[in-house]
Amino acid sequence: MPHLLKEYAKSLGVKISKPIFKDHFFPLEFDKYIVIYNEDSTHSRNYKYFNIVVHILRPLFHKHNIKVVQLGSANHIEGVNKTLNLPLKQQAYIISKSMLYVGCDGVLSQIANFKRIPSVNIYGNIYKSLTKPLLGDSSKVIDLEPEWDKNPCFAPQDPKRQINFIKPELIAQSILKLIKIEKLKVNFKTLQAGHAFGNPAVEIVPTSFHNIEVDKNYNIFIRADYGLDMDSLKKYCAAHKSSLFFDFAIDMEQLMPYKSNIKEIFIFVDEDSDKIDSEYFENLNILNIKYTILVKNIKSLPKIQNQYFDYNIQTYNIDSAKNCVTDHKSKFFTKKKILKDGKVYASAAHMKKNLDNNDRVIDIDEFWQESQQFFIYEQS
Numbered sequence: 001m002p003h004l005l006k007e008y009a010k011s012l013g014v015k016i017s018k019p020i021f022k023d024h025f026f027p028l029e030f031d032k033y034i035v036i037y038n039e040d041s042t043h044s045r046n047y048k049y050f051n052i053v054v055h056i057l058r059p060l061f062h063k064h065n066i067k068v069v070q071l072g073s074a075n076h077i078e079g080v081n082k083t084l085n086l087p088l089k090q091q092a093y094i095i096s097k098s099m100l101y102v103g104c105d106g107v108l109s110q111i112a113n114f115k116r117i118p119s120v121n122i123y124g125n126i127y128k129s130l131t132k133p134l135l136g137d138s139s140k141v142i143d144l145e146p147e148w149d150k151n152p153c154f155a156p157q158d159p160k161r162q163i164n165f166i167k168p169e170l171i172a173q174s175i176l177k178l179i180k181i182e183k184l185k186v187n188f189k190t191l192q193a194g195h196a197f198g199n200p201a202v203e204i205v206p207t208s209f210h211n212i213e214v215d216k217n218y219n220i221f222i223r224a225d226y227g228l229d230m231d232s233l234k235k236y237c238a239a240h241k242s243s244l245f246f247d248f249a250i251d252m253e254q255l256m257p258y259k260s261n262i263k264e265i266f267i268f269v270d271e272d273s274d275k276i277d278s279e280y281f282e283n284l285n286i287l288n289i290k291y292t293i294l295v296k297n298i299k300s301l302p303k304i305q306n307q308y309f310d311y312n313i314q315t316y317n318i319d320s321a322k323n324c325v326t327d328h329k330s331k332f333f334t335k336k337k338i339l340k341d342g343k344v345y346a347s348a349a350h351m352k353k354n355l356d357n358n359d360r361v362i363d364i365d366e367f368w369q370e371s372q373q374f375f376i377y378e379q380s
Helices: 004-012 050-063 088-096 107-114 168-179 230-239 256-261 278-286 298-307 348-353
Strands: 033-037 067-071 082-084 100-104 119-122 141-144 188-193 201-205 219-223 242-246 262-268 291-295 313-315 331-334 336-340 343-345 374-379
Touching (some): 050 067, 050 374, 067 088, 088 107, 100 168, 119 168, 230 256, 256 262, 298 313, 336 348, 343 348
Parallel strands (some): 033 067, 033 100, 119 141, 201 336, 219 242
């Protein structure tokens, strides 16, 4: 497909020429750095694995004292040395003094190319042939687009989030190729990435109470289905706005003093468990408490829907599955953590095995039931 700039020039009867652009000085305390820009405002152009790209490159960058500067993003990328929200002309100056620019295609990628700064450009909602930089040295540019599911969305919203089909190790390898500090092959391999990975969450098992501080960006879930001490549950409800999980009909009278902190109640129902009377859910309606009935086994869904025809029913983690081959070296990232009795677990499987602060894959059902929240990888 023809480049948009060439089509515009042809339609207007003008020649393509280099722009006149003056940047504005902005001081930095270091001079060896790369720039990362992530698009927050446009869903289809927002790449959620930049923190993994930084993780892959961190040892080599530390060895060569290379810093990472993040431009113009409300969501902080883990591992960057500095985050700056600046006007365009100062962003251009930061890019002009950098070793490399990496980000979604747009005005900053065009500026980097025009100023002959090596750049890795990623595409999320348009073919790279339509908007790739034309005004600089093409040998200093690597353009990465996903394997499109038929075609790009050409829209601000992409239900498939195709930009995230681009693997972080490919971006990291492209960066190393352009900055030419060492001829190395990235020793990282993506095995499986869940669609809910990156959603920050804290799950608290209320078997004992501990004062905790939770980042404001994290959702808090109290998992009484994993274990319950009623006094501890009350203290957590008093201390945090949270959603509650139960596998039985909790006596809501005991929790009414904390109603303002209860966002929603989730109740697991199984066809083999004791049936919860529909009157219980009617009482929740009267109390104006939001609730959802959760079903883990898809085969049980029709029967439970018939039993609770008038109530909100959802399936729970039925799309989670093992889709890769793992071994004892396989690890995973997650933005979820489970807190129980003063320990921190990365998954319910780790809690079951009592493996706190552990990032190794555990090949059991409980682990794969939560796999949509994980990014699973190998790194030698």
